[in-house]
Amino acid sequence: MDMSDRCDFRQWLASQGLKLTAVRLAVLEILGAASCALRAKEILEVIRSRRRVNKVTVYRILEDFCNRGMVRRLSLEGRVSHYELACEHRPPHPHFQCHTCREVQCLEPVPLTRVWTELQGPVGNRADHIDIRVEGLCHKCREEA
Amino acid sequence: MDMSDRCDFRQWLASQGLKLTAVRLAVLEILGAASCALRAKEILEVIRSRRRVNKVTVYRILEDFCNRGMVRRLSLEGRVSHYELACEHRPPHPHFQCHTCREVQCLEPVPLTRVWTELQGPVGNRADHIDIRVEGLCHKCREEA
DNA sequence: AAAATTGTTGCAACTAAGTTGATTTTGGAG
DNA sequence: CTCCAAAATCAACTTAGTTGCAACAATTTT
Numbered sequence: 624m625d626m627s628d629r630c631d632f633r634q635w636l637a638s639q640g641l642k643l644t645a646v647r648l649a650v651l652e653i654l655g656a657a658s659c660a661l662r663a664k665e666i667l668e669v670i671r672s673r674r675r676v677n678k679v680t681v682y683r684i685l686e687d688f689c690n691r692g693m694v695r696r697l698s699l700e701g702r703v704s705h706y707e708l709a710c711e712h713r714p715p716h717p718h719f720q721c722h723t724c725r726e727v728q729c730l731e732p733v734p735l736t737r738v739w740t741e742l743q744g745p746v747g748n749r750a751d752h753i754d755i756r757v758e759g760l761c762h763k764c765r766e767e768a
Numbered sequence: 769m770d771m772s773d774r775c776d777f778r779q780w781l782a783s784q785g786l787k788l789t790a791v792r793l794a795v796l797e798i799l800g801a802a803s804c805a806l807r808a809k810e811i812l813e814v815i816r817s818r819r820r821v822n823k824v825t826v827y828r829i830l831e832d833f834c835n836r837g838m839v840r841r842l843s844l845e846g847r848v849s850h851y852e853l854a855c856e857h858r859p860p861h862p863h864f865q866c867h868t869c870r871e872v873q874c875l876e877p878v879p880l881t882r883v884w885t886e887l888q889g890p891v892g893n894r895a896d897h898i899d900i901r902v903e904g905l906c907h908k909c910r911e912e913a
Numbered sequence: 914a915a916a917a918t919t920g921t922t923g924c925a926a927c928t929a930a931g932t933t934g935a936t937t938t939t940g941g942a943g
Numbered sequence: 944c945t946c947c948a949a950a951a952t953c954a955a956c957t958t959a960g961t962t963g964c965a966a967c968a969a970t971t972t973t
Binding site for chain 2: 731757
Binding site: 787789791792820821822824825828829847 | 920921922923924929930931
């Protein structure tokens with residue numbers, strides 16, 4: 624199911640006019656290999672298992688990728704942002720977060736065309752993205768309880 | 769716990785077995801008077817315009833109210849939580865946040881029964897809340913642009 | 914009424930996550 | 944290879960919230 628092999632990260636960086644650097648490539652590869660959205664700290668730790676890197680570099684790369692629409696920043700809960708690849712193989716989708724273990728699952732994209740217009744709000748608002756987060760108890764934590 | 773009339777905060781606290789204290793009452797009144805979700809800092813500043821109070825007190829009261837389901841904590845964007853009253857007159861609803869001015873509007877509740885089952889995710893997950901956030905450009909910012 | 918118990922607030926110090934500005938290093942065009 | 948704008952680094956800082964403990968207040972027990 625991993626579609627990230629269809630993304631050529633080197634070419635993606637080039638098409639964005641970004642230099643190919645070790646940290647940028649690592650961030651894309653790590654997000655591409657991830658089964659769910661990751662925290663900046665997790666990304667940092669994976670890179671650090673391979674090479675020396677400063678957290679500022681990772682934060683600035685993530686910020687830049689988000690501004691370019693290459694990465695999505697999710698506000699799940701608490702004060703920690705999560706990041707996921709926004710390549711063409713990974714359209715926006717809802718997320719499920721467990722109350723107990725705090726783990727995040729990606730859900731299948733749902734058709735929201737029917738509720739979309741209602742969600743625009745007062746006339747004049749121009750909505751461009753809907754972020755859906757489902758909270759609850761995941762199957763693993765249910766089994767333990 | 770029936771509050772078919774307007775919310776009586778003193779009674780609400782009593783029914784929760786909570787003592788009536790100045791700060792607790794102030795938090796409820798401020799959230800009750802707010803037209804949209806507020807940050808802890810904003811609540812703190814309003815209380816401080818009336819009396820001396822420590823931020824820890826406000827954070828602890830908000831935490832407690834959230835645990836009791838009296839207040840909802842919203843993860844809108846960034847690292848700052850927003851809080852809104854969860855009394856019976858204020859059911860859960862989607863929020864709109866403007867890219868530009870960051871202001872938050874409350875949207876009308878939408879019926880999600882159609883998508884609810886799809887949003888549960890893998891079998892075994894027990895979802896109990898859906899949080900919907902719409903991002904875009906609000907009507908005020910559109911006029912300015 | 915005094916003492917004990919419980920609940921609430923205050924204060925200082927701390928933490929986690931991210932940001933800023935100044936400086937050094939480097940990818941890759943020429 | 945040379946060069947320089949772009950990228951990475953480092954220390955210091957900020958913001959939002961948390962923790963542990965002491966002080967205080969409100970009930971309950973004696």
